[in-house]
Amino acid sequence: MILEVQDLKINFTTAGGLLQAVRGVSFSVAAGEVLGIVGESGSGKSVTAHSILRLLPGNGEVAGGDIRYNSSSVLSLNPEQLRRFRGQEVGIIFQEPGRSFDPIYSIGKAMSETLRAHNPDMNDEEARRRSIQLLEEAKVPQAAERLGNFPHQFSGGLLQRVMIALALASDPKILIADEPTTALDVTIQAQIIELLLELKERRGLSILFITHNLALISGIADRVVVMYSGLILEQGPAHQVLHAPRHPYTRALLSSILSMGDHHSSRRVAIIRGGVPDPTRPEPGCPFAPRCPLAGPECRAAVPALSSEAGVDHRCIYPGVKGEDLYARS
Ligand SMILES: Nc1ncnc2c1ncn2[C@@H]1O[C@H](COP(=O)(O)OP(=O)(O)O)[C@@H](O)[C@H]1O
Ligand code: SF4
Ligand SMILES: [Mg+2]
Numbered sequence: 001m002i003l004e005v006q007d008l009k010i011n012f013t014t015a016g017g018l019l020q021a022v023r024g025v026s027f028s029v030a031a032g033e034v035l036g037i038v039g040e041s042g043s044g045k046s047v048t049a050h051s052i053l054r055l056l057p058g059n060g061e062v063a064g065g066d067i068r069y070n071s072s073s074v075l076s077l078n079p080e081q082l083r084r085f086r087g088q089e090v091g092i093i094f095q096e097p098g099r100s101f102d103p104i105y106s107i108g109k110a111m112s113e114t115l116r117a118h119n120p121d122m123n124d125e126e127a128r129r130r131s132i133q134l135l136e137e138a139k140v141p142q143a144a145e146r147l148g149n150f151p152h153q154f155s156g157g158l159l160q161r162v163m164i165a166l167a168l169a170s171d172p173k174i175l176i177a178d179e180p181t182t183a184l185d186v187t188i189q190a191q192i193i194e195l196l197l198e199l200k201e202r203r204g205l206s207i208l209f210i211t212h213n214l215a216l217i218s219g220i221a222d223r224v225v226v227m228y229s230g231l232i233l234e235q236g237p238a239h240q241v242l243h244a245p246r247h248p249y250t251r252a253l254l255s256s257i258l259s260m261g262d263h264h265s266s267r268r269v270a271i272i273r274g275g276v277p278d279p280t281r282p283e284p285g286c287p288f289a290p291r292c293p294l295a296g297p298e299c300r301a302a303v304p305a306l307s308s309e310a311g312v313d314h315r316c317i318y319p320g321v322k323g324e325d326l327y328a329r330s
Helices: 045-052 079-089 107-118 124-137 156-168 186-203 238-243 248-258 263-271
Strands: 003-014 017-029 034-038 060-069 090-093 174-178 206-211 223-228 231-237 307-309 312-314
Touching: 003 045, 017 034, 017 045, 017 060, 017 231, 034 045, 034 186, 045 060, 045 174, 045 206, 079 090, 079 107, 090 156, 107 124, 107 156, 124 156, 156 174, 156 186, 174 186, 186 206, 223 238, 223 248, 231 238, 231 248
Parallel strands: 034 206, 034 223, 090 174, 174 206
Antiparallel strands: 003 017, 003 060, 223 231, 231 312, 307 312
């Protein structure tokens, strides 16, 4: 395994008290593998991703567990090792590529600065050539001509491609993509996913693909982690989690996908309405209990332990039966 997250816990100090954003999350990513992390907004996906790069804000801290990259702890890297880790091992792209660019710099300048940060000896011509190669690899048309353009002169989809080119500048082994297509329309989303899959094949990249949209995961992920309320509720091979989900939360996510655009099924969608639990006041038991049609008193006693069945892990006392549609019943 190239990356191992082990029982990771992340807390924030907030005006409302201690906020437990991540409550003991474990997963691993193999070389050349795409791991999808899915869950509603607020479930702890971004915080988990940022902690891998040690990018938590000042009021956040890793309160337990470990993050291991090629068997070494990322949490104990010294500043120089951390700079190299961020520069050469892991690249990250965000939902809003516009925010990652300084509006007063041309794309060419942003790229050559990034390239030089990793290779201080690179001259102007080398940086220009390498920038064009990277933009072409990310399928930005007329790469050479576009180096002089500024961020606002790109569409959202193209700017995300430039962001991917920038993330590849240091030849990372892992690419963390945090909702990289959420701000884009459906056709452009599909093109970005296709690009990520090509890069995975060509470069042998590992990808951590984070989204709140389970429908996107099936097109890209080898394995899937379903997060909710700072916990993993289900994880396993993508085909098993998506086609024979055991956990009621995964099944609810899948049901709301299936009923998208269907006016006769508003009841199904309603089941998954309601917010994720308040992380400053976590439920003592299963975090999904307030929204789960199968919840009983035993579910509310303690967070269900992780059970493994046929390569899939889940935290549910009454996991589903294959093929049964929990949310279609009246
Ligand atoms: N800087 C911060 N200070 C306080 N709470 C935060 C901060 N960043 C994130 N959180 C909280 O941590 C939880 C997880 O957030 P996040 O990882 O961004 O969720 P997701 O990416 O799954 O939507 C949320 O409850 C969020 O409000
Ligand atoms: S443990 Fe209970 S409340 Fe939680 S998802 Fe399973 S059945 Fe529902
Ligand atoms: Mg997020």
